[in-house]
Every structure is written in structure tokens, then in C-alpha cells.
Amino acid sequence: MSSQLSPARQRIIKTALELFTTQGVTSTTTRQIADLAEVNEVTLFRQFGNKYGLLLALLEESTAFQNLGEYLAKNLYNEGDVSQIIHDYASNALLSLEQVPELMRSLIGEASQYPTENRQVLGRGIKKINQQLGDYLAKAVTQGSLNTNLPPHKLAALLNATIFGYAIIEFTSEFTELWQNQDDFINSLINLFVTQNNLSTPAFSMNTANLELSSEVVDLPGNLVFKILQQARKSGLQDYALAYVLFAAGLSVNEIISLQKTQQIQTPQAHILQISTPTSSRQVPLNQWIMGKHYGVYNNNPLAKWLKSRKDDYPTMFINDKGSSISELEIQQRWQKWTDNMYTPQSRKPTIIQTQHTWRVEMLMRGISIENLTILTGCTDKQLQPYAYRAKEKSAIEQATNLDQKN
Structure with missing residues (x-):
């Protein structure tokens, strides 16, 4: 101020x-x-x-x-995969709006009650955000990385209208069931605004959107996974447990948010999480070995230590400072802290969704069948095929490397 x-x-x-x-x-x-x-x-x-x-x-x-427009535009790089940039932009916008659902509902739903001057200020703010995104899209068109039948600034306005519309519906109402989760929405957004406009540009696969609909898998290398877990460990017991569940069970952020302390089966032989949704239920074991490194035993691992340290009566497995279930925003903020100054081999910031990529590929690399992985993930054979291909690709690289070392 x-x-x-x-x-x-x-x-x-x-x-x-x-x-x-x-x-x-x-x-x-x-x-x-x-x-x-x-x-x-x-x-x-x-x-x-x-x-x-x-x-x-x-x-x-x-x-x-x-500063809202500048914050939303901070990931609009001059170069890079348009799908990735739109994914990051939409994620940032939704994270910002999720923090102020009541204010958003008032600003939009009650705007007709405001004096003209107030509505004009709102309009100028939205115009500024559209302008910044439109400038980026115009540059992408000029560079040949985006094909569109719409003027870039109209495309930007339509993109933002879709994001704000989703936020209004999802953050101010219950049981809409329009999309499986936020990643599913963002994946659909990219598919609508980018992929269909770039049918002749195969480079723009949705490599960080919802995995179940992705044609490309982008898993994280073992050394980077180890660094992320180490940084989470330095941040405290709960952070370490969160990172451990992400990499050891391949759960989505929404699944982690809904976990209750009672949704675990812990014995000297296994540590299993019960995942329940309105339409299905499944069990997923926690891996004690992640990318070649050992993270405790079944009854003494980062998650077990976190739960054992709890002295409260709150039912949720992961909590915020107020004792409520941790939110997607709070997990995203923790992830950003763990991965600060880290980059993937593709020279991008690691994203949470890549933990699921990594876990599924690792399971296949360690010999689990596609059929059994469908049981653990709730996905179909078709949805898991990209992971099977990535696992075969990594196996081929390992085999070629081993042959070279033998020679």
C-alpha cells in the first residue's frame, strides 16, 4: 500500500x-x-x-x-512451450482467486449493485490482465509457436473469462462435478485453447497437465527427487511427510487433502493408505524405497513419524496452522519452497504433478504390471500407456548404458 x-x-x-x-x-x-x-x-x-x-x-x-496482473503474468516467458506457460498461468490465477472466494463472489456477483465508477475500475483491472496475457500470445503467434484463428488479445480475454468462470463456480458452490479436479480443468483448458489451435505443431504436448489425459510423461530424475525430499525434511516433519506421500504413493494433491488419520493400515509388513472418493475406493501402499534410496520401514517412515508427533485431535492427516485440513494452495506453497532454485532436465521448474509421473514410471520400472497399476491408480490401461512407454524408454537407456560399461 x-x-x-x-x-x-x-x-x-x-x-x-x-x-x-x-x-x-x-x-x-x-x-x-x-x-x-x-x-x-x-x-x-x-x-x-x-x-x-x-x-x-x-x-x-x-x-x-x-499487482494482481503482474503476479498472474510472472510466468509468461518470452520463450518456451506454450502449453506449459498457459498451465502455469492458469494455476497461478486459480491459486490467487482461491485465497479470496468471498471477495471474488462479491466483486462479480454483486457488481450490479455498485456505482458506475466502481464497475469501471473493475473493468480496467480486468482489461489490464487481458492486455498482459494478450501481449504474450501475440508474441507467440509472431514466433510461430501458436496458431489461432482469433486475434491474440481476444483469445486472451476468452482464456481469462474461462478461468474466472471456473473459479466462480468451483470456489463458491459445492458438488458441481464439472471436472474431476483442478488439474483436469487446466488440462481441458490447454486442450481447447492450445492443442486444437496447433494441430500442425506436435511439440506442444500437454506434458504437465492431468496425467490421465496426457500423451507425454515427464518424470523427475532420481537426484532431483532426492534433493526435493531433503529440502522438505529441512522444513519440518509435516513437510517431509507430505513430500514422502507424493513420491512414495503417487497420490494427487486433492487425494492428499482429503486423507484422514484413520485412512492408513500400518503393520510391520506394510503401510497402506485408503483412498476414498464419492465414486470409488482403492488402497495404495507407501514405497519404502524411492528412486534407489531407503526412507525408513513400514512402521517408521516420514509419514509415521509425523502422525506419531501429533498431539491434537484433528482428524485430517495433514493440517494447517488453524487445525483445518491443509489446502491445495498451502501444499503448492510448500512445494515452491522445497523446489526453490531447482530445475528439471528440460530447464523448467518441477511441478507437483510430476511426482505422480515419477511414481507411476518407477512402479513399472520395478516390475509391476499394467493390470496391477490400474488397480492402484484407478486409471484404465489406455490412460497408463504413456507411462509404460516411458518406462520402456528408460529401460532401453539403462540397457544401452550397461552394455557400454561392459565394453
Whole structure:
């Protein structure tokens, strides 16, 4: 927030943002804002006129809105795979919007109640975000890495409208069942906006989108997996346990979020997680060996140590500071911390979805059959074929390397 603003004005705007974020604009009163900001309500009226004048000031003066476009555009590189960049852009946008569902619902759903000036500010903010994405897409068209029948800035506006529409539906309602999860939505987005516009450009396979629909598998090398686990270990017991479950069981972030402490079977011979969804149920064992390194035994591993350290009565397996189930955003933030300054052999930042790539390929490399892997993952034979091909590719490389060493 600008340093030129008076302390009282800064405090009022900051408090309004907090209340609008947690309970929406309509449900927040000027009295609540004034009391929490420790000012007289008359001061608020003198500074802003009314609640909508305060909202207008918030939209124009708060850095939370001034920098939103720059934050969403931070992964729009000048070069690279368009599918990867759109994937990162959509992920960043949804992570930002997921933090403020009540404010988003108010800004969009209640906009018709706002004065014209407020709606104009909202429109200018959205226009700025569209402009930044459109500039990137225009450059991609010029470089020949994106084919589209639409002007780039119209394509950008349509892309953002789809992302915001998904966020409004998913973050403000329940049981929509439009997509299996957020990765499924982003995969569909890329398939619609990139793949269909690049039928003559086979390089743009969706290598970091939802694995079940991906034609290319991008697993992580063993040395990078080891580094990520080491960084997670330095961050604490829960972080280490989270990273361990990602690499040792190949679960999705959504599956991890819904895990309860009771959903484990632990014996001296096995440590198994029970995965339950509204439509299916399956069991997945935790690997004690990950990419050639040993991570404890069945009853004494990073997850077992984390659960043993718990002194609370919260039912969920992984929790945040408030005792609630950890969110996708919080897991993403932890992942970013673990992988800071790390890059894959493709010169990209590692993504969480690649832990699932890695686990599935490793299972096949260690001899599990496709049939049995379908049982553990809930996927079909067809969905697992890309992993089978990647496992064969790695086996061929290993065989060629071994032959060379023998000679």
C-alpha cells in the first residue's frame, strides 16, 4: 500500500480488504470496518463517503489489486512451450482467486449493485490482465509457436473469462462435478485453447497437465527427487511427510487433502493408505524405497513419524496452522519452497504433478504390471500407456548404458 497514505486511511483500507475477503462486501458493514480499524465511523465516512467509496479506494490504492496482473503474468516467458506457460498461468490465477472466494463472489456477483465508477475500475483491472496475457500470445503467434484463428488479445480475454468462470463456480458452490479436479480443468483448458489451435505443431504436448489425459510423461530424475525430499525434511516433519506421500504413493494433491488419520493400515509388513472418493475406493501402499534410496520401514517412515508427533485431535492427516485440513494452495506453497532454485532436465521448474509421473514410471520400472497399476491408480490401461512407454524408454537407456560399461 502506498507510503503516502495516512496511517488511518491505510488501516481502514487494510481492514476493509480483510473483511471483504472473509465475508464479502454486502455482509460487511462500515461499523465493523471502523471498529476493527480502531477509528470512528465518522472518520470512515469523511475519508470515503460510504462503503462503496471505500471499495473504490481499495481497488485503486491497495497493492493486492495493483499487482494482481503482474503476479498472474510472472510466468509468461518470452520463450518456451506454450502449453506449459498457459498451465502455469492458469494455476497461478486459480491459486490467487482461491485465497479470496468471498471477495471474488462479491466483486462479480454483486457488481450490479455498485456505482458506475466502481464497475469501471473493475473493468480496467480486468482489461489490464487481458492486455498482459494478450501481449504474450501475440508474441507467440509472431514466433510461430501458436496458431489461432482469433486475434491474440481476444483469445486472451476468452482464456481469462474461462478461468474466472471456473473459479466462480468451483470456489463458491459445492458438488458441481464439472471436472474431476483442478488439474483436469487446466488440462481441458490447454486442450481447447492450445492443442486444437496447433494441430500442425506436435511439440506442444500437454506434458504437465492431468496425467490421465496426457500423451507425454515427464518424470523427475532420481537426484532431483532426492534433493526435493531433503529440502522438505529441512522444513519440518509435516513437510517431509507430505513430500514422502507424493513420491512414495503417487497420490494427487486433492487425494492428499482429503486423507484422514484413520485412512492408513500400518503393520510391520506394510503401510497402506485408503483412498476414498464419492465414486470409488482403492488402497495404495507407501514405497519404502524411492528412486534407489531407503526412507525408513513400514512402521517408521516420514509419514509415521509425523502422525506419531501429533498431539491434537484433528482428524485430517495433514493440517494447517488453524487445525483445518491443509489446502491445495498451502501444499503448492510448500512445494515452491522445497523446489526453490531447482530445475528439471528440460530447464523448467518441477511441478507437483510430476511426482505422480515419477511414481507411476518407477512402479513399472520395478516390475509391476499394467493390470496391477490400474488397480492402484484407478486409471484404465489406455490412460497408463504413456507411462509404460516411458518406462520402456528408460529401460532401453539403462540397457544401452550397461552394455557400454561392459565394453
